[in-house]
Amino acid sequence: MRYLPLTPQERADMLGVIGAASVDDLFVDVPEAARLAGPVAGLPSHASEMAVERHMSALAARNLSAGTAPFFIGAGAYRHHVPATVDHLIQRGEFLTAYTPYQPEIAQGTLQVLFEFQTQVARLFGTDVANASMYDGSTACWEAILMAGRVTRRSRAVLSGGLHPHYAEVVRTLARFTGDAITSLDAQLTAAPDDAAVIAAIDAETACVVVQYPDVLGRIPDLARISAAAQAAGALLICVVTEPVALGMIEAPGHLGADIVVGEGQSLGVGLQFGGPYLGLLGCREKFVRQMPGRLCGQTVDADGKRGFVLTLSTREQHIRREKATSNICTNSGLCALAFSIHLTLLGGEGMAQLAAVNHARAQAMVDRLTAIPGVTLLNDAYFNEATLLLPADAREVVRKLAERGVLGGVSLGRLFPGHPELASGLLVTATETVTDEDIEVFARELAQVLEGVAA
The missing domain is CATH 3.90.1150.10 (Aspartate Aminotransferase, domain 1)
Incomplete structure (x- = not known):
């Protein structure tokens, strides 16, 4: 049975308020070639649960999976x-269903977990501070570009040719709605990364340069050199890390001059999972903390002098900042952040x-x-x-x-x-x-x- 709580007149009223003639007008951004003209060919209109299960199992059996x-x-x-301990602990009831409430100090366990996660990310990235996680690496990359624009009051970003093309595509897609100018350098099959091309692209209008480390071809750019060039032009260096395990061997980006470091935390504690959910990481210099998106948990003492945890900074739109919010990040990837933190703690x-x-x-x-x-x-x-x-x-x-x-x-x-x-x-x-x-x-x-x- 379909549940349609709105009457045709109520739907028509809503369409009238937003100026749309029909529901189809809401999908004009979807290319015509990507739309279905009718039901999927060969798909039956109905089938029994047992038949569907058998069919889906047969399709799944055709996959060649990682394991x-x-x-x-x-x-x-x-x-x-991923050690079995990680999965065991994150499935405990107090973790699996936890969400920071609107009186966050009540949830001391949740806040402590996020505080410890922030500490681990900051140490891993070599940054002063880190937030309480984001959605995934690609959207964290875009949030860092927005953050750099607020800091520098500029709106041009230079993307290295070594940046993962999916990250670059997310940036270009979202920039359509903000008016930010995005300069994307081309990937080149060269033994050395495109450090010189990145530096040459920096000008007086540049808010930030975005460099992946190691880059999408596996090369390792000279962050210190790029940072010096960016700093001379008044721009920020955003470093993207898609493989955090690499930071167990190569120098942390924050120690090499990166102003903002973002990344994908999937490698630690989070399986491949058919593409998600994953875990966005973001750290930065302390002087930029008020422009940082998302949440920041802090440690303090209560009236009795006992250690406690608080929501120190929350700049999202649902809180008091409203339209002045730095981000529309409405929650953190809490369970994935916990898995990341447990795995890193075990290591x-x-x-x-x-x-x-x-x-x-x-x-x-x-x-x-x-x-x-x-x-x-x-x-x-x-x-x-x-x-x-x-x-x-x-x-x-x-x-x-x-x-x-x-x-x-x-x-x-x-x-x-x-x-x-x-x-x-x-x-x-x-x-x-x-x-x-x-x-x-x-x-x-x-x-x-x-x-x-x-x-x-």
């Missing part, structure tokens, strides 16, 4: 081992460094074995757990054929950057601690055979 095949896919979402500082070292060693073993295949070369010799290989064939076709052979062999640059044929030979491959020597050997064997077949 059932040699897996070398990264590009912003990474397969790491500790030494464990994080060890995990990073294992990831790098696995990636080195993978690269050494794959580049021994005739025709396969390495683009960038400085990388963490992700690197770009150049193939003697279109990487998209190679990836498809590898999947048919039971190997999830990376991400083709042709898929990440459609419309750029000059990148077609690039294959982005990733190895985490979950990759075994056997996985690498299977990948190498199947890749060699696929390339032989393509050449023939």
Whole structure:
């Protein structure tokens, strides 16, 4: 039974108030080619629950999932081992259903968890402060650009060609509604990142430059050099980290001059989960804290001198700031933030460094074995757990054929950057601690055979 609480007249009244002739007018931004003209072809109008379950199970069985095949896919979402302790703890009732209420000091446990999470993110990023999480890495990137505009009172952002193209697309999409000018540099198949091009693009109107670290091709930009150039022009450096495990080995962005650091926290505590929910991270210099979006939890003492936690800063629109809010972030990804915090707590500082070292060693073993295949070369010799290989064939076709052979062999640059044929030979491959020597050997064997077949 359909539940339609509004009458046709009530719906017509609402449409009249907003100036729309019909409900269809609300969807004019959806391209015509993406709209269905009628019911999906071949889909029955109804079926029994048992029949639907059987059909969906058959479709799911056709998938080649991360846990059932040699897996070398990264590009912003990474397969790491998540200890069983994480899942056990986040399912406790006081965590699973917790939400910071409008009298937040009542929820001391929730506030303490978020305070500790902030502390971990700030230490990981090398920033003075960090907020109580955001939706995901891409939207955190956009929020950082808005924040930089408020700080500098400028509205131009320069995006490095090494920024993940999905992040760049989110930025360009949202900038349509704010009027911000976005300069996106092109990705280049060069061994070194585009530091010089980023610096050359900075001018007196630039609010910020956005640089990924390591970048989408696995290269490691010189943040200190870019920061100096940005600072000289009165702009801010925003650093994007899609693989936080890398910070167990390479220097924290905040220590290299980044003014705002954002990232995706999925790698720690949060599984791949078919693309979400994920976890946005944001940290910055203390002097920018009042322009920071989202929430900030703080530690204090109560009237009896006992330690307590409070909601120190909340600049969202639902609170007193209303239209002066710095963000429309209405909640934090609390459960994912908790999972991140538990996993990082289990690792500790030494464990994080060890995990990073294992990831790098696995990636080195993978690269050494794959580049021994005739025709396969390495683009960038400085990388963490992700690197770009150049193939003697279109990487998209190679990836498809590898999947048919039971190997999830990376991400083709042709898929990440459609419309750029000059990148077609690039294959982005990733190895985490979950990759075994056997996985690498299977990948190498199947890749060699696929390339032989393509050449023939």
